[in-house]
Amino acid sequence: MLTNNTEALILAEKIGKEAALSCLQGMYDYGTSPMKVLDMIKEKPNCKVIVGALNNSDTDGMLNILAKTNPAGLAAGLSVLAKASGAEEALLELRNTDNEAELLASAKTAGVKLRVEVGELVDVRAHKEHIIFNLETLAGIADKITGTAPGIIIAVDEDVPKEVKFGTKLVDFLDTAKVKSVMINHHFYRLDVLNNGIIKENSYGSGVIHIIYENDCIVEKTKKELENLRKQSCGKCTFCREGLYQLDVIFDDMIKGRSEKEDLAMVEELTSAMKFSCNCSLGKCSGEPAASAITEFKLEVEQHIKKRGCPAGQCLAFTNIYVDPRKCKGCGKCLEVCPEDCIEAKKGYISMIDEFDCTKCGICIDECPNNAIVKVNGKTPKLPTKLTRVKGSKNITEEDTEKKKRHNLKRHRTKLVIPLKKDNNKASEKISEIKKSKEGTIMKKMETDIIIAAGGPAGLAAAITAGENNLKSILFEKSSTTGGAANMGMGPLGIDTKIQKDNFNNISVAEALDMHMKYTHYRVDEDLVQTYFNKSAETIEWLQDMGVEFAGAFRYFKESAATWHIVKPENGVIGPRAASGMAKIMTERAKELGTKILLETPVVSLIKENGRICGVKAQDSEGNIIEVRAKAVIVATGGFGNNKNMIKSEFGLTIGEDYFPFMVPGITGDGLKMMWEAGAMKYGENIEAIYQLPDNLNWFLLDAVLRQPNLLINQLGDRFMNEGDMGNTTFTGNAIAMQPGNYAYCIMDEGILKHYKKNGPDIFDIVHPADAFLAVDGEIAKAVEQGYESYFEARTVEELAKKLNIDAEKLQDTIDEYNEACETGVDTKFHKKQAYLHPITGKGKYLVGKFYLGAYGTIGGVRINKYCEVLDESFNPIEGLYSAGTDANTIYGDSYNFTLPGNSMGFAINSGRMAGESAAEYIEEV
Ligand SMILES: Cc1cc2nc3c(=O)[nH]c(=O)nc-3n(C[C@H](O)[C@H](O)[C@H](O)COP(=O)(O)OP(=O)(O)OC[C@H]3O[C@@H](n4cnc5c(N)ncnc54)[C@H](O)[C@@H]3O)c2cc1C
Ligand code: SF4
Ligand code: SF4
Ligand code: SF4
Known part of the structure; x- marks a missing residue:
């Protein structure tokens, strides 16, 4: 295979279709996807071009050597394949064109029209209509027509490639002393498997065997291999691009002692998905290093996670360098050599190494004349915390015992002193009160289908939903702009969304619901929660359809789920206020669908007649009262986070003294007070x-x-x-x-x-x-x-x-x-x-x-059901009254569930939609 098979050229030129097909009988294509050559030809009966190339997974590129040593074999192989398939021309995609002239001359002799191109990765999409064969397959075909016994090309690490006959035992040409594993085609194999291993057709991929020695760390090797693969990936397939990124992060965490046991399940999930969903051979086997590391070397990998240790002693995060106080003579030599300046030393004192800054380079170890600097794989013993005089033979354990004794003797009961703040004017809020009487002179009367009290995300979602149901609506907003608190936030929750699936961080509704209900000890309305969670993925698409773009689905902190759909910020930098762009788009959409938005016009009371809510009174910026009649009213005024008096009376907290919340202007509990006045159950404020x-x-x-x-x-x-x-x-x-x-x-x-x-x-x-x-x-x-x-x-x-x-x-x-x-x-x-x-x-x-x-503010105040109907003390819906968003958010129990981030804005938008839909249904009925 490695020597130029010129004899094959003549035979290939003469071979007919039938003879070519019979020659290929029983042959497999070499490499990662061992398919029968004849099946590959059958799959594409109209193929016009035969391509010879390396597998994309062959990141070593070793087999490219065939273009140099056996151009005749490659040309003969292409000629036989072209005849068998009826293809009109052949193409060789090589890592370089060093031997192009000889390749073209050989092809001419073999009777096949050839082009030679250079490329690292074969673009499998561009060759959808063509059949791609491994270079080694071409050389194998040439061997077969000349009657040479089949073999395979193998190289150990950087060694010169050799041709090996099938059936050869690995141990026959590998020195297995001190070898722990070998990596073939990105897969780690254990040595006991290898000792029995024989060279078989199709099982050697790139043909390069990488040796992993006993003192190598399998986790570190995996991380390196993943890094290499990331560099090679062209990034067109999400599973290859994102999967490799996530695996790289997980193995990096393992090396640095930051990984959790759940990461192993994630590796399994990712690697099996990558196997099926990537387009080319590189992607398909790029999860192999990670997958085989955790199956073949489970114990070693687990030790990095569970024991925070590296059995091979290679991962620096688990290695420590310290000065043994019993051996240090205080000569100060180490101080002079440390390139990081992280040794504290003084003549006659025991030196100390600052573990934060120490890069563990080991230079000081070689320098110390007393062998006092020690490298350990694991924890250091107890060491002095300040510079201590060298004291002959006194050892560290005695010092510690003394110190402990001192601590045990002391027990302090201190008097509590809480300095009280005198200056309360610092609180940044200015509580805006509705100055005039609710019963003031009515200057204007209006009528509509649905009234929406407030233009935060909940109110805006309700207004858009009203429009989608062909209903007229008026939205009253107290401040001079819409968006409410969402203008300060980043984005809503979404569960089981397309964005999550595309990024491998999917969470199902069942999982999220289970997490949420356990978190809240079932002290919340699961029916309301499930309705919201089930709707949330579609809501994200609903927002996208109106033009909202999301930067992705994120976690808030490491242990949380990636449910936070952060809005793509206008300035491109993910951070606070990103969601203000979403509020703008929602406002425009509401207007487009016919909602009349009245800014600086707070609702001041609800109108209730015959047990039914049938309108509101609002106050314009001049102080005039507007009376509006409607078939349904949706209240979403955002709670009472900026109402000092209510915060004191409801929670006993004093803003600016023992409590420092975000103070969103205008959020003063107006809607809650109105709803309570109208008979709503007072419920769940927090x-x-x-x-x-x-x-x-x-x-x-x-x-x-x-x-x-x-x-x-x-x-x-x-x-x-x-x-x-x-x-x-x-x-x-x-x-x-x-x-x-x-x-x-x-x-x-x-x-x-x-x-x-x-x-x-x-x-x-x-x-x-x-x-x-x-x-x-x-x-x-x-x-x-x-x-x-x-x-x-x-x-x-x-x-x-x-x-x-x-x-x-x-x-x-x-x-x-x-x-x-x-x-x-x-x-x-x-x-x-x-x-x-x-x-x-x-x-x-x-x-x-x-x-x-x-x-962030308050939550809750009224009780709603899953239709967002506001309930009275007897759990009966108050006819015509709906609430959404913060005013009605009672789904957290006693604490906000940060493990599912984006929950507040998520609830606001989804409940706004739910309220709008229920109100529309009610209007249709009455
Ligand atoms: C700094 C900050 C960051 C946040 N980040 C996020 C996040 O990234 N993700 C997340 O899920 N949640 C976040 N939140 C919470 C989220 O913004 C709120 O849960 C959400 O905005 C609530 O929506 P809402 O429509 O119920 O009320 P709000 O957004 O509070 O809107 C209420 C509106 O009611 C108006 N109003 C008040 N009284 C009246 C009245 N009488 N008549 C008419 N209008 C009235 C107000 O002016 C306001 O516009 C954040 C909150 C803050 C403060
Ligand atoms: S699997 Fe990876 S390397 Fe192959 S085409 Fe897709 S992204 Fe590119
Ligand atoms: S650690 Fe070694 S080199 Fe440094 S002061 Fe002590 S004895 Fe000297
Ligand atoms: S190991 Fe290197 S960085 Fe750390 S103390 Fe010694 S010389 Fe300094």
């Missing part, structure tokens, strides 16, 4: 809790940076939760609300900040992205200059304690105890992940954010 720095929009970067999962303590100086859960803003908001004063201090230091800037933060989300770390310095300086009261800096624990008004000894104790957990890597209290345990040493200075309970 806040959509989060946590944030006060005046968050002005201190956005600081908020994003200081909310990392470091040491979170309350005013008593105690930790109170697993900081690793801080990515879930609702859980953290709830936990903070359990603390005295509804606030908590999150403490880090400049060393940790430097680490985040260099390596990326521990947790981040779309609202608080990693970029914030690069730009935060200016905001920190501004906070210091302006004396921003929720940011603190200190050089010592004493200074910090004073600033935070916490007992200094208690604070020191908490920090010591926390640092001990960081040293051992085990947080025995809250079981925070080891990866988030960074000792608080005060390096540079301590940096602290005072985070408060916050909220």
Whole structure:
């Protein structure tokens, strides 16, 4: 096969169709898809061009050597195939045209018209009508017509390719000493399989056998292979492009100790989908490294996930370098060689390595004359946390025991001191009251089919639905623009949408419903939830049809589902306010369908006659009262997030003191008050809790940076939760609300900040992205200059304690105890992940954010059924009255379900549609 088969040229030129077909009898095409050559010909009876090329999966390209060593064989193979299939010409797609002249001359002798082209990947779409054969198949055909025994070309890694006869044992030509696995055609095989393995036809793909040695890490090798494949993929097929991306991320997480056990199921799902849905051989086998790694080397992969360790000792995330305090003589030599400047050393003191900055290059290990610098695969022993004098033979265990004794003796009961704020005027809201009497002189009377109170996403969705049902509607909006709170948000929830499916992050309604009902302990109306969830995918398409574009379906934080359909922002940057573009499109669509939108005209009361809601009174910007009659009224005024008095009376919270929500202007509970007055059941009011720095929009970067999962303590100086859960803003908001004063201090230091800037933060989300770390310095300086009261800096624990008004000894104790957990890597209290345990040493200075309970706004107030009819105290619908969006959002129970992000806007839009549809049906009946 590797030598030029000139004899075959003459025979091929003379061969007739029948003889050609009989020669191909029983032959397979080499490579990844072992099809019978004759079947391939039968599949395309009108084929005009025979193509000879490498499989796209042959990323090594080794078989291209045939064009150089055996041009005659390739030409003869093409000639036989052309005769057997009736094709008029042949094409060779090669990685280079180094031997083009000889190839063309051989083809002429073999009697076939040939073109030669250069390309890495064969465009299978462009060759839909043609038959593509592997170069090795062509050479094999040439061997067959000259009566040479069939063989296969094999190379081990970069070695010179050899021809091997079928039936040869792998061990006969592979030195298996210290070999753990071999990778053939992107698939890892275990050695015990290989020892029995023989060379068979079609099983060697590219022909290159890659060796994986005992001390290689299979996870790292998989990641490298996936990276290579990503570079090769042309990206035209979603499954190849996105699947490889997701696999790459999962294996990167494994290497870095960030993966979860659910990732394995995801790998299985992705790889089996890729096998069937990709267009060419590259895509079809690009999931192989990942799939075979988890089947053949399950234990090794699982150890990366469950034990956070790398058995081969290769993954740096699990490797640690430390100075053994018993051996260090304090000579300071290591300090001079560290390229990262991350060794703290002083003559006569035990050196310390800053684990954050250490790149584990190992240079210091070679430099230390006392072999005091140690590399371990796993945890380090307990080490000093500050520079300690070299003390002869005193060992670390004794030091620790002493330290422990000190801690056990102390127990502090501190007096709680919550500084009360005197200045309440800071709250940014200006509560706009409806000044004139609801019963003022009626200046204008109007009539329509449906009245919609408010133009947030719920009201707009209801208005469009009214128009779609050929009903007239008037929408009253209190502010000067439509969109409500959605103008500040990013996008709605969608479940089982096409966008999710296209991106492999699909979640079914059944899964989402199960998650949601378990989350809420079934204390919500499942019928209402399922109606909304089932509608949500179609709603996303409904929005797309009117021109809303989505950037994709996203998670809020790692553990949440990708249900958040973020609107493609006008400026292209995904972030807050992206959904304002959607509100604009919805407004235009409502107008187009005939909705009359009256801005700056709040509804002030509902008109109820004979037990039925039949209209509203509204007040225009001049203060005139308009009376409008209609067959149905839909109320969606967004709750009472900006009504200080209601917040106090309903929840006992004081805005600007112990509660810092977003204050959306005009959201003052108007609709709820009107509906309660009309007999609606008062039900399910709550806040959509989060946590944030006060005046968050002005201190956005600081908020994003200081909310990392470091040491979170309350005013008593105690930790109170697993900081690793801080990515879930609702859980953290709830936990903070359990603390005295509804606030908590999150403490880090400049060393940790430097680490985040260099390596990326521990947790981040779309609202608080990693970029914030690069730009935060200016905001920190501004906070210091302006004396921003929720940011603190200190050089010592004493200074910090004073600033935070916490007992200094208690604070020191908490920090010591926390640092001990960081040293051992085990947080025995809250079981925070080891990866988030960074000792608080005060390096540079301590940096602290005072985070408060916050909220997007309120939720709930009236009870609706799945038709969005408003129920009275006896659970009976109030005729003609519907509610949607925040006013009627009682689907969370006691906490916002952030594991399904986009839920609030999702509920608003879907319930707006549901209300519109029910009202239309009701109008048709009456
Ligand atoms: C900063 C921020 C970001 C958010 N991001 C997201 C997100 O990305 N995804 C998500 O799912 N949710 C998000 N939310 C929540 C989401 O925006 C709301 O759940 C959603 O806007 C509620 O829609 P709604 O129509 O019920 O009410 P709103 O959007 O609150 O609209 C209510 C409207 O009623 C008007 N109004 C009030 N009183 C009267 C009256 N008497 N007469 C007439 N009009 C009146 C108001 O002016 C307002 O326009 C976010 C909220 C905030 C504050
Ligand atoms: S499977 Fe991958 S490489 Fe092949 S055509 Fe599709 S995207 Fe391109
Ligand atoms: S670790 Fe080694 S090189 Fe560094 S100070 Fe100690 S003894 Fe010297
Ligand atoms: S391993 Fe490299 S980076 Fe780490 S302390 Fe030693 S010399 Fe510095």
